Amino acid sequence: MYAGSRRHPARLLPALIAAGTLLTACGSGDASQTDQPAAKVTVTPTPGNTSAKLGSEISVRADGGKLTSVEVKDDKGVTVAGRLAGDGASWKSDGKVKPQTTYTVRTKTxxxxxxxxxxxxxxxxxxxxxxxxxxNTPGGGQTVGTGMPVSILFDHPVAKDRRADIEKALKVTTQPKVQGAWGWVKDYSGKDRIDWRPKDYWPAGTKVSVKGALSGINSGDDGGWFARDYNFGFKIGADHKAVIDVPSHTLTMYENGKNVGSISGSAGSPQDPTRGGVHTVRSKNAAETMDSATIGHGSEWMLDSKWVTHLTASGTFLHSAPWNKSIGVENNSHGCFGMTTSDAKRAYDFLTIGSTVEVKGTTNTNKTDVGNGLEVWQESWEQWQQRSALTH
Incomplete structure (x- = not known):
């Protein structure tokens, strides 16, 4: 019994040696795999840089392998969009870096x-x-009329040689699909502006989305850099329009092309004829003081008016004119269309921001500048397209 016990470890020894050989072989295989070089990753701008140049794209390249994952975030936690090449060897951001921003780049290879x-x-x-x-006009989430353009007003000047890049970074998406184009405008304030108008009036119910991938784009030495992207949307409401026939002293309202009522009024006198063409309602004010100085008539009058609908920035309005005893009989205003207070409210309530008001039969032959309000319909579609920086 004891002898058998003493022989037992001797019989196990070859098995233990064999097992030890197998463990060594496995360990040798892991070490070999660990010694293999990883893919070399190059990030641009250079990691550790504390003053990376503005206008740069972010790029990542893998040598000796491929990128399986790239995640780039700014210091606010916003993910930077980008595209991985088909072969997985490189990644590039869709936009450019923002000023004074720290970016974190995480890669897997x-x-x-x-x-x-x-x-x-x-x-x-x-x-x-x-x-x-x-x-931006209109504001995000608004419901506006069928003549409303997308209007973007810049704080600082935009150099002409930078306009094409900015225009390319702006995108309008509509549902249903609507044809339109961007055009550069000088706003009545003197600031630079870019508007997007549809070829024809919007269909009622259209949903509009506007995105501007502007961060990291330089607008010129006098304008500076854009530090953020923009994203807003709005909806087109009911089809409400009005037509003013100057000789007959009448404003007629149309809903979906159907006449829904007329209003008598008083348009501009022969000395100050009302501006012609198609105007877009740019704003409204329930009560306002009409100041003659704002339209170049010095201190001739200052009158309180109600239900004021603004067409041009220079002072072409629809408004109540209780002081005018010639409504429906004579055109004797200084360019506005004056009505009774109750009728002015009817027009005010019917016309939304973005509705159009067409003035016919006026003796005013001066073309209203596009920047004098939201006057994008003062030009034909062919004329409008020439305002794009991408056509020159």
């Missing part, structure tokens, strides 16, 4: 030998001497 690796790097962009901002 797989080498040609199959080794997987991950890495994280950061860089910070330089500060912009001047930042350009914009104000």
């Amino acid at each position: 797989k080498s040609t030998q199959g080794k997987e690796a991950s890495a994280t790097s950061k860089f910070t962009t330089e500060r912009a001497d001047k930042v350009n901002k914009l104000t």
